[in-house]
Amino acid sequence: MGQLHADDCIPVASRELDAIVEATEAATNTIMSAAEAIMAADPSDPDAYRTEVNDRIVAIFEACSFQDITGQRISKVVETLNRLDTRISTLVERLKLIEGTTLEPGESASDRRRRELILHGPQLNGAGVNQDDVDALLR
Amino acid sequence: MALDTSIAVLVVDDYKTMIRIIRNLLKQLGFEDVDDATDGTEALGKMKERRYGLVISDWNMEPMTGYELLKQVRGDSSLSKTPFIMVTAESKTENVIAAKKAGVNNYIVKPFNAQTLKVKIESVFGV
Numbered sequence: 001m002g003q004l005h006a007d008d009c010i011p012v013a014s015r016e017l018d019a020i021v022e023a024t025e026a027a028t029n030t031i032m033s034a035a036e037a038i039m040a041a042d043p044s045d046p047d048a049y050r051t052e053v054n055d056r057i058v059a060i061f062e063a064c065s066f067q068d069i070t071g072q073r074i075s076k077v078v079e080t081l082n083r084l085d086t087r088i089s090t091l092v093e094r095l096k097l098i099e100g101t102t103l104e105p106g107e108s109a110s111d112r113r114r115r116e117l118i119l120h121g122p123q124l125n126g127a128g129v130n131q132d133d134v135d136a137l138l139r
Numbered sequence: 140m141a142l143d144t145s146i147a148v149l150v151v152d153d154y155k156t157m158i159r160i161i162r163n164l165l166k167q168l169g170f171e172d173v174d175d176a177t178d179g180t181e182a183l184g185k186m187k188e189r190r191y192g193l194v195i196s197d198w199n200m201e202p203m204t205g206y207e208l209l210k211q212v213r214g215d216s217s218l219s220k221t222p223f224i225m226v227t228a229e230s231k232t233e234n235v236i237a238a239k240k241a242g243v244n245n246y247i248v249k250p251f252n253a254q255t256l257k258v259k260i261e262s263v264f265g266v
Binding site: 072133137 | 156157163229236243245246255
């Protein structure tokens with residue numbers, strides 16, 4: 001359990017949950033703003049109306065991508081909870097049998113897969129590279 | 140030179156919502172012939188049955204990730220030239236470098252907007 005805290009897993013999980021709340025709020029606001037703009041659009045000029053509605057619809061599609069990112073963040077939190085559960089269960093078993101035993105968790109199969117396939121999941125704000133950084137790396 | 144929107148596109152993502160989003164954005168760009176798969180294994184199966192002019196793939200999927208799919212595609216002489224864009228929340232530098240080494244044509248970090256998708260697709264085809 002000390003390892004889980006030393007790895008920053010629990011505080012990171014907490015920040016992931018905060019990020020989920022922020023992302024869902026931002027997406028909701030974007031979608032509502034787009035819907036309001038569509039409702040308020042002036043249909044007297046059909047071409048301008050069509051462009052305005054189309055642009056707002058695209059904004060709605062873009063905003064809906066929050067579901068993917070938040071889903072991945074939730075998966076990371078669930079994984080942390082599962083690891084915590086496993087560690088606690090192991091600790092309880094060991095304490096029943098031998099006092100003072102050192103726990104050596106080792107790398108699980110899922111940890112190894114994450115390491116080998118470079119799976120980090122969505123990063124918190126400022127922790128990952130942005131699109132400009134990506135473009136620079138690809139040049 | 141205009142973008143050839145008649146090509147068949149394969150969108151690979153384990154989130155059906157994201158497939159719908161990308162499909163709709165591609166439709167806005169004029170791409171009508173769009174197939175989808177929910178992981179690399181299914182995508183590879185479809186690519187062996189049909190020729191795609193572009194693959195747009197997520198990274199984090201099971202049982203086969205987009206990164207593994209990219210390596211499989213580049214390692215198969217019948218598929219190796221297929222344009223491949225990674226669209227993913229994996230935004231660590233090592234991910235981008237690994238994808239570049241594996242032969243990705245472009246890399247988009249989520250969340251992204253329609254304009255970014257358009258620019259990156261055009262860039263792949265030299266438009």
